[in-house]
Amino acid sequence: MPYLADSFVEALKRVVGLDPYVLDAVRISLTCAVTATIFGTLIGVPIGAALGLKRFRGRSAAVIGVNALMATPTVVVGLLVYSFICRRGPLGPLGLLFTPSAIIIGQALLVTPIVASLTISALQQLSPSAVKTVATLGITGVRSALILLREARAGVGAAVVTGFARAVGEVGVAMMLGGNILYSTRTITTAIALETSKGAFEVAIALGLILLFIAYVANLTFQVLQSGTLVRDGRTI
Amino acid sequence: MCRRYGPVEAVRRCSFAIQEGDLICITGPNGAGKSTLMEMLAFLLPPSQGELWFRGHHIGKRVDDRLARRVTLMLQHPYLFDGSVQANLDMALNARLADKSERHGRVSRVLRQLDLEHLAHRPAKSLSVGERQRVALARAICLKTPVLLLDEPTANVDEEHLPAIESLIRRLRGEEGVTIVMATHDVSLANRVGADVWHIYKGSLLPRLEAPGGAGDLAEEGNRYAS
Numbered sequence: 114m115p116y117l118a119d120s121f122v123e124a125l126k127r128v129v130g131l132d133p134y135v136l137d138a139v140r141i142s143l144t145c146a147v148t149a150t151i152f153g154t155l156i157g158v159p160i161g162a163a164l165g166l167k168r169f170r171g172r173s174a175a176v177i178g179v180n181a182l183m184a185t186p187t188v189v190v191g192l193l194v195y196s197f198i199c200r201r202g203p204l205g206p207l208g209l210l211f212t213p214s215a216i217i218i219g220q221a222l223l224v225t226p227i228v229a230s231l232t233i234s235a236l237q238q239l240s241p242s243a244v245k246t247v248a249t250l251g252i253t254g255v256r257s258a259l260i261l262l263r264e265a266r267a268g269v270g271a272a273v274v275t276g277f278a279r280a281v282g283e284v285g286v287a288m289m290l291g292g293n294i295l296y297s298t299r300t301i302t303t304a305i306a307l308e309t310s311k312g313a314f315e316v317a318i319a320l321g322l323i324l325l326f327i328a329y330v331a332n333l334t335f336q337v338l339q340s341g342t343l344v345r346d347g348r349t350i
Numbered sequence: 351m352c353r354r355y356g357p358v359e360a361v362r363r364c365s366f367a368i369q370e371g372d373l374i375c376i377t378g379p380n381g382a383g384k385s386t387l388m389e390m391l392a393f394l395l396p397p398s399q400g401e402l403w404f405r406g407h408h409i410g411k412r413v414d415d416r417l418a419r420r421v422t423l424m425l426q427h428p429y430l431f432d433g434s435v436q437a438n439l440d441m442a443l444n445a446r447l448a449d450k451s452e453r454h455g456r457v458s459r460v461l462r463q464l465d466l467e468h469l470a471h472r473p474a475k476s477l478s479v480g481e482r483q484r485v486a487l488a489r490a491i492c493l494k495t496p497v498l499l500l501d502e503p504t505a506n507v508d509e510e511h512l513p514a515i516e517s518l519i520r521r522l523r524g525e526e527g528v529t530i531v532m533a534t535h536d537v538s539l540a541n542r543v544g545a546d547v548w549h550i551y552k553g554s555l556l557p558r559l560e561a562p563g564g565a566g567d568l569a570e571e572g573n574r575y576a577s
Contacts, residue, residue: 242429248394250442250493251419260441264431 116314123315124322134304135319142300143327145216145291146281152217153224153276158269160225161232162258166244176233182226187219187285194219195289211292216300219286224276231275235268236261270338278331282324301327351400353386353553360386362553365400368531370496373523375540376533378550384533385426387550388501391531392423419446422493426501426533428486430474435466435485438474442489460492465514480506487515491522498522500532504539519543 127135164176196202198209198218209215243264247257262269284302291298293307301320308317353361361383368374378384389395390402393413402409407417430438439457447453461467464484469477474485483506490498504515520543522528532545540547549556 240429242425242427243431245389245394245425246429246431248418249392249423249425250445250489251415251422251495252442252445253415253418256445260431 120314120318124317124319127315127319128322132316132319134316135323137296138299138301138304138320139323141213141298142281142302142324145213145220145287145300146277149217149220149280150224150273150277152221153228153280154273156221157225157228157272157276158232158262161229161269161272162236162262164229165233165236166258166261176230179226179229179233183230185223185226187223187283188289190219190222191286191289194222194286198290210290211294211298213291213298215290216287216298219290220280220283223283223286224280227276227279228272231272232262232265232269235265235272238268239265267338267340271335274331274335274338278328278335281327281331351390351397351402353383353390353395354398359553361390361397364550364553364555366548366555368529370529371523371527372529372531373519373543373545374531374548375537375543375545376531376548376550376555377535377537377540378533379535382550383553384550385501386553388423388499388531388533392421392499393418394423420495421497421499422490422495423499424486424490424501424503426505428482428489430477430482430485430489433474434471435461435474435477435488436470438485439489439492442493446493456492456494460488463514463518464488464491465511480508480511483507484511484515491518494526495528497529498531500530502534503532504534504536516543 160179164172164179194215195210198204198207198215200210209218239261244261247260252260282302284300284306287293287298287300287303288306291300291303293299293303299307301324305317305320305324308314308320351361351364352359364387376384376387386395390397393402393404393409396402396409396411404417404421407414409417431441433441436457439460440453443453443456447456458467458470461470464487466481466484466488469481469485474482477485483503487500487503490500500519503519504512507515516539519530519532523530523543530545532539534540537547539545
């Protein structure tokens, strides 16, 4: 299968030669995924902190609900958001459909439960005496949550990285809500789908390599955060 | 007050009053209910049965922040947060004192009193168990609450540093009028700091004995109760 080898060589040339088509897909992908991750974090971390630290009636059901949402198929999220922002939908007049904003909304909905659920896990893995100590010092409310989130920062950071990896690698939301418009909403994943269907394997492989590299960096960051490896004063702690 | 964990009654038939400025030492064997009682006094655990009152306020399941901030508990297994020793003390004070220089002054003073100045910039999690214990004590003391609850304050602390802790406890009570309740295995500590000794056995408080000569009497009382 020489075409595979040829495609791979051509793909490397496009990556090294900073092909504008490839670069633009990367730019749009990263812009959407990073923005969606920021929104997902701003919403997901407080939800995770509330469910991880507070004890209230219905908490277990809420945690199960958040965990279940982690597995929501991207096309279902795409369909849901589509129904709101399409011309006939309640948010139709805002003209969001087939814009990067639509992709960001959909991806943020994917990221939020992941960040919330993994934040709950990170807080639950804290020593029970950490939670108790904060209370014994008379620290309550938001300040208490911030201290404990800081203490669980490796796990919370890993939650954010996992959320980003989910956003940057998904295709359903980007395709349904972005419309795969060149230089506007064509992300790495939608471009791969398109180029493969056209038989342009070299472009698809080039984009695939970049996506793999991004996934690798995200996972490396995840591993470092999970192991809690930090170097301080020249010592690994 | 009573406190149950399922079928287990960790604290039972405890009815007492603590006056302002009291220095009380609660002693008892492992699992006697000392730590549970301390956590109830710190408003962390509501009684399963009975009532807890603090300065005329009934303590329910939700405690007002202003009341909670009048009581500090140093846990038996204290947790120190990431960051330096100084940062740990500063973090505890941060919620109460806005002025940074005032916080810094108070932290430095307490660290000096407990001979911890040289550890101020060390990562708290790199300390030995005994050092952690002293840092946790410093953190509790620097909050300057009118009520201080110390669960095994001298556990794991070497003999060299015991006099500084004991003298600080005596001074807090004598000069600053802090109400102190300690839970400890070490009855001699109660004698050295001049505390009233209460003995807890299987969740029940035994009749009170004054500190001088109390240790022997307490052991006898405990044995009698056990049999």
